[in-house]
Each structure stands twice: as structure tokens, then as C-alpha cells.
Amino acid sequence: MAGQHPSMKQTARQAEQHARRAAQHPQVEQLMRVGYVAKGLVYAIVGVLAAQAAFGAGGATTDTQGALRTLVNQPFGTFLLALVALGLVGYALWRFVAAAFDPDGKGTDAKGMATRAGYVLSGVAYLGLALAAAQLALGNGGASGGDNTQDWTARVLAVPFGRWLVGGAGVVVIGVAVMQLYRAYSANFRQKLKLGTMSQTEEVWVTRLGRFGLAARGVVFAIIGGFLALAALQYDPGEARGLGGALALLAQQPFGPWLLGLVALGLLAYGLYTATLVRYRRMLGP
Numbered sequence: 001m002a003g004q005h006p007s008m009k010q011t012a013r014q015a016e017q018h019a020r021r022a023a024q025h026p027q028v029e030q031l032m033r034v035g036y037v038a039k040g041l042v043y044a045i046v047g048v049l050a051a052q053a054a055f056g057a058g059g060a061t062t063d064t065q066g067a068l069r070t071l072v073n074q075p076f077g078t079f080l081l082a083l084v085a086l087g088l089v090g091y092a093l094w095r096f097v098a099a100a101f102d103p104d105g106k107g108t109d110a111k112g113m114a115t116r117a118g119y120v121l122s123g124v125a126y127l128g129l130a131l132a133a134a135q136l137a138l139g140n141g142g143a144s145g146g147d148n149t150q151d152w153t154a155r156v157l158a159v160p161f162g163r164w165l166v167g168g169a170g171v172v173v174i175g176v177a178v179m180q181l182y183r184a185y186s187a188n189f190r191q192k193l194k195l196g197t198m199s200q201t202e203e204v205w206v207t208r209l210g211r212f213g214l215a216a217r218g219v220v221f222a223i224i225g226g227f228l229a230l231a232a233l234q235y236d237p238g239e240a241r242g243l244g245g246a247l248a249l250l251a252q253q254p255f256g257p258w259l260l261g262l263v264a265l266g267l268l269a270y271g272l273y274t275a276t277l278v279r280y281r282r283m284l285g286p
Helices: 008-023 026-054 064-072 077-101 110-137 148-157 162-186 188-192 200-234 243-251 256-280
Strands: none
Touching: 026 064, 026 077, 026 110, 026 243, 026 256, 064 077, 064 110, 077 110, 148 162, 148 200, 162 188, 162 200, 188 200, 200 243, 200 256, 243 256
16 A cells, blocks of 8 residues: 555655756756855955955955945945845855755765755855845845844853853854865865866966965854854853954954955955856756
8 A cells, every 4th residue: 555655755855856956947046146146245345345454445344244234335235235135045045955955965974964054054144144135225224233243142152051052153163164274275166166168267266266265264264163162161252253353353463454454355355256156166966
């Protein structure tokens, strides 16, 4: 009798196939590509503002939400911000697709599942940023000037086992930083690129932007993760720092303007590299 009905495994496989076909729809892929542009633009703005601060040309150390506030004050800023919000939704969608269907072949072992879980967290984070962009575009607030990292850290520390959760988050972020630095060193991100469609000059510059950008991002993530761990150890949310706080810390070190300027240019490079993925990255499939 049971043979007359598809098994649960077969049903799940069919559902996955239907979802994969939906994800491969040209309009969905276009939304994903717009997502890379939006993400690249946000990081580029953060990098430019930090570089201006480092080199004494105005600007400020800020985070991704600060970049949104900067964007909305530009000519046609509301329209641009609405496009960024849509693009960030597309990028979040791509993260969820990558987590569910594993187009990059991360696998189902412990390392692969941890990476795919990271995709889910990344998708949630970018959905939150998209919501902030949409609220700001609609004039309903959003992207407030407060330190969201410290606010969230305080909330998590207040729950049972909150110290362990914050400390665990710090360890995860440090792990991401190490992964970013390794990708910069090994240039293994090239495996996801359509190298055959590039000229030699394009390949060289996309690789340089990727390595420089990923290294800068790794440095920033290491600082963020370290301070999350410190916040857990000291039970003090005031120790937590987000992207803007990490950049500000660099500026306070010996040779701070040089350190900040180097990392800022790296974040700008990461934004430019991310934007090139619109054309050169393999999205779904081998």
C-alpha cells in the first residue's frame, strides 16, 4: 500500500526540484544580480566615507546603515535608496537559495552545514538592512544613528544563557574573519567566476579587488568578533562594536589614519569587486 504513494524522500526531492527551477527563473536571477550591485554600493560608500575621514577630507567612520543615511541625502537619494532596498532583498534571497540548494557545493558535512547556516544568517541580516533602507526611503525612520550592535548585544545578554550566545556569536564572527583572510590569500573565490568570459586585464583586476577587499573585510570582522567576545566575558554590551566602531578603533591606533585609510580603501575595493559579480559570477548551477 505504501508503494502506491511517493515516499517522503521522493516528495522532498520533487519539492526541491520545483524550488530550484523557480530560483533559476530569469527574473529571480536578475533580482539576485541587482542584489550584488546594492551590496557593493553600500560597502563602497562605507569605504569612501572612512577614506575621507582617514585622509582629512571630511567623511566619517560609519556602518552599513550610516551608508544608507548618506545615500538618501544625495540627489535622487530616495529613488536610489528604494532600488538599494530592492537589491538587498534580492541578495538576501540569493543567500537563502544558496543555503537551501547548495549551488556552490559546500556539502552536508559539519563544515558545509555551518557555511550554509552562515548563508541564512547573512540573508536575515541583509533583509534587516533592506527593511531599514525601505523605511528610510519612505520617510518612516529606519537606519537610526544609534549603535545597533550594542543595543542587540544588551538584549541578548539579558536573556538566559545570553553571555554564551554573545560569546558564541563572537567566535563565529572571528571564524568568518579567518575565512575571509584565507579567501584573500588563496584567491579561491576565483572558482566562482566566469574566468573564460574575462580578458586578461579584467581577470587580473577583479582578482586584485577581491583579494584586497576580502582582506580588509577580514580585518574588520576580526575586530567585531573580538569585541563581541569581550562583551560576553565582561558582561558589558558597551564593549561590542559594529562596522563603524571597528573602523573608529583603527583610527585610534598608532598610525591610525594610515591603518584606517588602508582598510577603507579595501572596503571600497570589496564594494567594487562585489559589483563585478553581477557580470562575472556563476549564480546557480555548476
